[in-house]
Amino acid sequence: MEFGLSQEQTMLQDSLTRFLGDSGSLARARVFNANNEGRAPDVLAGLAELGVTGLIIPEEHGGVGLGLLDAALVSEVLGRHVTPAPFIGSSVLAPLALMRAGSAGQQAVWLPKLASGAAVAGVALSEATGARENAGVTASGGRLSGRALFVIDFEADVYVVADKAGGLHLVAADAKGLTRTRLPTIDTTRPVGELNFDNVEAEPLAAAADSAAVVRFLIDTGRVMYAADTLGAASAMIDQAVAYAKERKQFERAIATFQAVKHMCAEMAAALEPCRSLVWYAGHALESLPAEASVTACHAKAHTSEVGTRVAKTATEVHGGMGFTDLVGLHYWFKRIGLNRQMLGGPEAVREDAARLQALAA
Amino acid sequence: MEFGLSQEQTMLQDSLTRFLGDSGSLARARVFNANNEGRAPDVLAGLAELGVTGLIIPEEHGGVGLGLLDAALVSEVLGRHVTPAPFIGSSVLAPLALMRAGSAGQQAVWLPKLASGAAVAGVALSEATGARENAGVTASGGRLSGRALFVIDFEADVYVVADKAGGLHLVAADAKGLTRTRLPTIDTTRPVGELNFDNVEAEPLAAAADSAAVVRFLIDTGRVMYAADTLGAASAMIDQAVAYAKERKQFERAIATFQAVKHMCAEMAAALEPCRSLVWYAGHALESLPAEASVTACHAKAHTSEVGTRVAKTATEVHGGMGFTDLVGLHYWFKRIGLNRQMLGGPEAVREDAARLQALAA
């Protein structure tokens, strides 16, 4: 019985934290934002060196061969540091799609590139969780038409695309007939975008017996990853709020001595701490408890989003006016939590999914 | 332009407050509870003397001829004093049903009795707002069959009963085939109950052109009255919490000096104060702004219930352990708010009604 992180997992988080801390996480995010960079090659290279890009990719394909709980732990650290780098799409969902539904040949071509950071993969999955503006992609004769919104890790070399029928496809970023449009969001650390397909050549990922089940698994996994990112971002906000409250003086005393401020911090911490265990459990369940995986992923995503949103507001309030400015940059975390909340389904949609999975909904 | 109470309205509330204060509101409620009385004749007589029983009944029938805003103001004071007396059913909804749908003869028989307190009228309206256990009453050939749950002011001499088709009927309490069952609830200050009709003789209230519209108006009015009762009960709870906090010492200081306690009180007051204006507006709208009356009644009921529930919890917490005991009797208010919340529709049901009224729901 051990519900907790192994020594290796703690070391993984620590080494990543060291790297991101060293490279000045907020400062790097600011530059990424200011320059409107699509990618931060230095960050990506560092992540590749640490094995993050190849985290879940088998060793024979140049990866580290770790599991999805490990991926969630990495996601948490990236959220905590508002890291401007692809991960959820390129290092988790795309490799997973290839590993579960790709042919040996497709795996051999792409997994090493993704593992080394030589290529970045975007993932178009949004429509499978609820299509906005009637978007969606149709496959016909090996070609794709339609459009996909809110593509994860948008600044990519290749895309994994889910079609309306539950099929998965690989599409090169420079494929003919493919139009790519960046969609600017509140969160400037992770580009998302829109793909328009005009009879675009695609390679089916067709090795899985049940492609729709793979899509479902990608959604579950993505939700856990976003939950973990929010967990990290929210816990960074609490830490900053507590530190600021100890520092900041009003009425001749540190505001941390005011009961109202203390209770705001205590409420944040008390609400968030169980999310940590929930995210661990959900990450573990993905591969080890298949019967519970989907429902747990829904709850991890929805509950952590709700708590994260509250933490984002409260931590900003603890900072007073400073929290509202760009000076302390707290809003990078606020906005990261805001994006995570909606990706792959907002809390209401995800909870309805959880009810459906338990046959509670019509 | 005057959004507020007239001098007469303030005096009405004051004189009622004096009477209820004099008769020791909590003490009276305790006795009512302990003895499991169906009626408190002394309280009823006092209310009759003050004109409360005949408040909205025209002067020619022995009443005072005031309006529904006045009735809401009375309801507020009764809630504030957890008064063990019929009012919403017997003095508001039943007279209203008679005035809007009764014949001249029916009015002449019943209104004077209700005005003087010589008779009490119960009101069976619950099924018109959402039937539990498939209850409901069917009228056929001047006779009623079926059952009605959660009858308001249950310990009555006569009942106003809404049938499934939108018709209204008068039924004597001792009518043959009528079985009456008290339904004990958390709130021991106002009896509710169940009526079972086995081919019971009834007198139709058939003078209205549109009986269903009258039923709707009764529901709207009842909702505003329950909202007002909650407003009064909740504001009494805040007052008690503030007074207790000033009195009670912990750690060598009055707990009212702790910021956490102050903020709990401030949050209650800030949330409840706008409910006061909303209840006034809703009471006024019933007779003066017919186009807005129904939606406003829904919002008054739902919003005041939500705030009331929060106030009930928080005020109890401010009282610490004492709040949980019967010693201070705070729970009489807690439970009154709890009953009001569900009567004529809980917040979710009432909000859905508000959406439907605005053609926002399917």
Place this chain on the structure above:
Amino acid sequence: MELSYGAEHEAFRREVVEFLQTHRDQAPGSGRGASALAWQKLLIAHGYAGRTIPKEYGGYGAAPDILKSRIIAEEFAKAQVSPGLGGQGISMLIPTLLEVGSEEQKRDIIGPTLRGERIWCQGYSEPGAGSDLANLRTKADLDGDEWVINGQKIWTSTAHLADWIFCLVRTEPDAPKHQGISFLLFSMKSPGIEIRPLIDMTNGHSFNEVFFTDVRVPAGQIVGKRGEGWKVANAILKHERGSLADPNVMLSRLNGIKELMRSETIDGRRLIYSPVFRDRLMRVEGEVMAMRCNDLRLLSGAVNNADVGIAGMIVKLQTTELRHELERLAIDVMGEMGVLYGEGAPHLRGNGSWQWNYMFFLGLIIGGGTSQIQKNIIAERGLGMPREPKLAIG
């Protein structure tokens, strides 16, 4: 309970409506160009701006009438026509001068300010003086017949556009903290002033930091006496009636969400058919309605000089929280669409106003007295609860 404004005021409303119909072509867009200044003059002449400011100071000179002011605001809003110039010079400095300014200050300053010829910014907050404003440290030393000012202000909106500043500075460093402050007026063109934009979380530039290095100001440019600045700054507070947020704006945002829910779809299904979001919508509608009624009560209380209890004290706390919540609902309704932001972003709804307001109202929850300060005030002044006991060590 009488919700109509009465015959006299309804006649006045017709006048306003007529004026708007006649002159709306002259109304300017945004900004402070020549047409805006001309429009302001026209409004003053008709009593729709500077209405209660005495004629001799450049105003219209009418007796105060809250309902007429409300009618003007309502009709201009309904017509979506500029209600004239705003800004802290007009909304804060002019009332302050009327209350405590010298005759000369009133004659010299109010007119140009009202006509938009002199734009002001307010120098109150400092990095170390937020909720505890009296803790301010920007100091002014008298050197001959000039003040020499050194220090820093923050949250100075429109500093980058302003001609002049009205500014709280510490002139008596040894006095108790509320008694050592003075209220100075000086030109933003004075040497030694540096303005740095203060970018906020909306990416917007609504505020600035302003740095003073040996800024020299004639000794006479003071309102009230030396050391009375705190009193001067608070002179107009007694007129406030807590009406920070116009409930009609809230209503129009609410209607905006209804529109969104009618048009926005998920899997082809319109969101108005989502019972869960509809329930949240109705919840917010109930709260908005309650705040509108509360506002009616305040208005009526002001008109009739009636006591409204704590109804005024709670407005800032409740409305800023409610607006933040309302805008958040819109974002959730839009789902992924709700995170889009930035000028020209594809698919952007409402020009990004939902996210902007969501963030800006978080700023307003904090600014001008945080929610914590508001709750202290409600508890102490509204509920008569004791102030926090003094600390053993200071």
Place this chain on the structure above:
Amino acid sequence: MELSYGAEHEAFRREVVEFLQTHRDQAPGSGRGASALAWQKLLIAHGYAGRTIPKEYGGYGAAPDILKSRIIAEEFAKAQVSPGLGGQGISMLIPTLLEVGSEEQKRDIIGPTLRGERIWCQGYSEPGAGSDLANLRTKADLDGDEWVINGQKIWTSTAHLADWIFCLVRTEPDAPKHQGISFLLFSMKSPGIEIRPLIDMTNGHSFNEVFFTDVRVPAGQIVGKRGEGWKVANAILKHERGSLADPNVMLSRLNGIKELMRSETIDGRRLIYSPVFRDRLMRVEGEVMAMRCNDLRLLSGAVNNADVGIAGMIVKLQTTELRHELERLAIDVMGEMGVLYGEGAPHLRGNGSWQWNYMFFLGLIIGGGTSQIQKNIIAERGLGMPREPKLAIG
């Protein structure tokens, strides 16, 4: 991450299951009758009660093993079989005596207490000493070789059933408040004790007030030294791991709501088809799941002696609030049916347990350290925030 309990423990689980299958016919219902005492003896003999209490004091004498304790609890709960006697004598006094009692006290008291032959109540709280327990005023004066006790206790559960009381009293009135307290044991049959039922908002009688008038107690019936009572009472706190609420109970209540929603109708429509209530249900389910995972983490931390940060500190705050919320949802789902209450009330669902728990958990939010005290603890001990500064006047 390894969620199985391992081979040794699964073997132990099979033993427990087998025991339950063999002996469940002997298990008593509620109460403390002869069959309950016999059952308790059987459990002690098998190590399912008094498991880690040394044999010489009447226990089973096993080494502590958190997982085995958990397995016992899980399997007894699953089988819905009485897990033996509880009460404050067993849960609080025995651990206290084991920690700081004299050898004689251990030999004399633990055995009869464990076997249910001596029932205890706890005399800690007083009307003036709630959150600030050390403020207690019940005093004991030494008169020859007897303590003479005067004062009042409150929240004394089972006082009306108890044989003895363990009680905090002030014995050194001039010492600083934490240092003037002693921990006494005495019979509830002593002359001068009056017990008044303390009816609570559920209408139940779970607690009492106890009044002492010149109650005489032999001087030797003290645990620890004079003036060390505060230390004695806190001796067992270090063993607590914040597992107040069994998350499995929460889960079974949650399943109860699902059942309710499947059976309860409004206008003939089952409430499971109400998306708004379903959303609330899923919200609560997510929170329950998070608290279950948090509990797993605590359990694992205790087994592996691993640091779990603030995960233990938050349990009381979060679970009492969550349970209150959960029970409230059930009431709202039932609508008018939800307000029914009282034995034998027609149409009553779940025997009134929803309303009872809704109120009782409000009591638990308050009792044993209010939510405000919990937040202070989390802020200070968990987040390292400073304590409130001392006041100028005391």
